[in-house]
Amino acid sequence: MxxxxxxxxxxxxxxxxxxxxxxxxxxxxxxxxxxxxxxxxxxxxxxxxxxxxxxxxxxxxxxxxxxDPHAENRHLLVAFLLAALVVAVLAVLLGLLR
Known part of the structure; x- marks a missing residue:
């Protein structure tokens, strides 16, 4: 220390x-x-x-x-948010193609 x-x-x-x-x-x-x-x-x-x-x-x-014990949690949160964004973009694209 x-x-x-x-x-x-x-x-x-x-x-x-x-x-x-x-x-x-x-x-x-x-x-x-x-x-x-x-x-x-x-x-x-x-x-x-x-x-x-x-x-x-x-x-x-x-x-x-x-x-920093919370660093790993932040990385998981960023990965989750990026995955959610990709799903949202794909949903919009599929909606436009119909």
């Missing part, structure tokens, strides 16, 4: 983001369930951004897409 000032107090949202990152690292096989549990305990006890950074400093940085 990149921080500009490690002494700055961490918020609940900051802690939730780190726990979500730990979940992804565990799913990728970088952490065992025991390591995950220990790190989550550390995250929940963290007071500063420096404390949070210490929990993840040995893990690789995540790609930008992984940092």
């Amino acid at each position: 990149p921080v500009t000032d490690p002494r700055q107090r961490a918020s609940d949202a900051d802690r939730q983001r780190v726990v979500a990152a730990l979940e992804r690292h565990t799913a990728a096989g970088r952490l065992t369930l025991s390591e995950y549990a220990d790190r989550v305990d550390s995250v929940l006890a963290a007071r500063t951004h420096g404390d949070l950074g210490a929990v993840t400093d040995d893990l690789p940085a995540e790609p930008a897409a992984a940092a």
